[in-house]
Amino acid sequence: MLTFKYRIYPTKKQALHLNRQMQLAKELYNLLLEKSKEHYKETGRTFSQFDMNRHILQLKKERPKLKELHSQVAQNISKRISDAYKAFFGRIKEKKNGRKINAGFPRPKKFVRSLTFPQSGYKFRNERRLYISGIGNVPIVLHRLLKGKVKNCTIKLYPSGKWYAGFSEEILKTEFESNHKGEVGIDVGLANFATLSDGEKVESPKFLRELEERLKFIHRRVSRKKKGSSRRRKARFRLAKKYEKVENQRSDFLHKLSKKHVDSYSRIAVEELNVKNMVRNHQLAKSIMDASWSAYRKMLHYKAWSAGCEVIDVAPADTTKICSKCGNRKDMPMSERTYRCSFCGHAEDRDINAAKNILTRAMDGLSKSHARGDMSSVSLETRTQGISLKRELYGVET
Numbered sequence: 001m002l003t004f005k006y007r008i009y010p011t012k013k014q015a016l017h018l019n020r021q022m023q024l025a026k027e028l029y030n031l032l033l034e035k036s037k038e039h040y041k042e043t044g045r046t047f048s049q050f051d052m053n054r055h056i057l058q059l060k061k062e063r064p065k066l067k068e069l070h071s072q073v074a075q076n077i078s079k080r081i082s083d084a085y086k087a088f089f090g091r092i093k094e095k096k097n098g099r100k101i102n103a104g105f106p107r108p109k110k111f112v113r114s115l116t117f118p119q120s121g122y123k124f125r126n127e128r129r130l131y132i133s134g135i136g137n138v139p140i141v142l143h144r145l146l147k148g149k150v151k152n153c154t155i156k157l158y159p160s161g162k163w164y165a166g167f168s169e170e171i172l173k174t175e176f177e178s179n180h181k182g183e184v185g186i187d188v189g190l191a192n193f194a195t196l197s198d199g200e201k202v203e204s205p206k207f208l209r210e211l212e213e214r215l216k217f218i219h220r221r222v223s224r225k226k227k228g229s230s231r232r233r234k235a236r237f238r239l240a241k242k243y244e245k246v247e248n249q250r251s252d253f254l255h256k257l258s259k260k261h262v263d264s265y266s267r268i269a270v271e272e273l274n275v276k277n278m279v280r281n282h283q284l285a286k287s288i289m290d291a292s293w294s295a296y297r298k299m300l301h302y303k304a305w306s307a308g309c310e311v312i313d314v315a316p317a318d319t320t321k322i323c324s325k326c327g328n329r330k331d332m333p334m335s336e337r338t339y340r341c342s343f344c345g346h347a348e349d350r351d352i353n354a355a356k357n358i359l360t361r362a363m364d365g366l367s368k369s370h371a372r373g374d375m376s377s378v379s380l381e382t383r384t385q386g387i388s389l390k391r392e393l394y395g396v397e398t
């Protein structure tokens with residue numbers, strides 16, 4: 001399932017109606033949350049999504065204005081609460097397993113800024129008009145035509161005041177067929193966003209590198225203004241706009257890069273993400289990069305399908321420490337930019353050497369699983385060889 005978002009341009013009147021729907025959605029959210037808590041206190045059982053949907057009917061009788069809320073949107077509110085509970089119970093579980101996090105019980109909302117129509121309530125009139133039930137025909141800019149089956153539509157108001165419509169699309173998996181374009185290992189890093197085993201380097205774009213500084217600067221400008229003042233409000237608005245702009249630039253960069261890579265190679269090996277490291281890191285610049293690498297990997301995986309390319313995740317351990325030529329292992333402090341092997345004399349750029357090791361690890365895992373030819377043991381074997389089960393989850397078989 002892929003999601004695409006498009007800018008929409010509701011008229012003033014339409015925007016008012018949409019805001020009213022969001023206001024009602026917020027009220028319903030808080031009422032249902034309250035009811036679910038009561039229900040739990042009384043019965044010791046969770047209030048299911050089904051229970052909530054039934055309760056909505058009663059709420060509509062008690063509070064006639066809730067009838068104005070689109071029924072599809074209302075049902076989606078039940079789903080949101082049920083998802084919030086699921087996430088909450090997930091966090092409790094992680095806490096029990098020793099992770100230091102706040103479980104955070106679902107809380108009432110001050111705002112609801114998006115409306116989701118799960119099945120119906122929206123329709124494309126033509127390429128420039130989206131019909132939303134109760135709102136009318138809203139101008140839309142489709143920069144890319146929807147190809148797959150559209151599963152739902154979410155209307156969202158961003159803090160900058162821009163409106164977007166997001167669609168989840170179900171894209172059918174095309175049979176994996178190798179495009180015979182060769183293999184590559186990719187190492188990701190701070191200075192170079194990506195280093196390829198064939199020597200190519202992709203520099204981290206300027207806006208990503210400077211993002212931290214820029215955000216800090218604007219944050220300072222906001223915090224210098226008096227709380228509650230209109231100057232502060234305006235500064236916050238500018239901050240929100242900046243965030244959105246950078247976010248769009250970032251996503252554009254990642255989409256183009258991942259597309260280029262799946263089109264250029266038939267196999268791409270990347271390191272599995274070290275989630276533990278990500279969570280522990282509180283440095284803003286690093287967390288932005290982590291999020292970008294993780295988004296890039298996800299894009300590689302889902303774009304690989306239609307490009308006839310296979311993406312293989314390998315275990316990240318020690319790829320910088322090993323000599324890509326002879327397999328010798330040595331320590332590599334961050335300051336050393338060149339790998340110099342004390343055993344075979346091989347000297348190579350640190351990141352290219354790592355990218356080559358990533359590729360080797362992936363190919364080793366593949367040849368072992370081929371040799372065994374038994375799928376049940378393959379999944380176990382590949383796991384220990386560092387190729388994650390993700391490959392099977394993504395439906396690509398070797």
Ligand SMILES: [Zn+2]
Pocket residue numbers: 323324325326327328341342343344345346
């Ligand atoms: Zn060596």
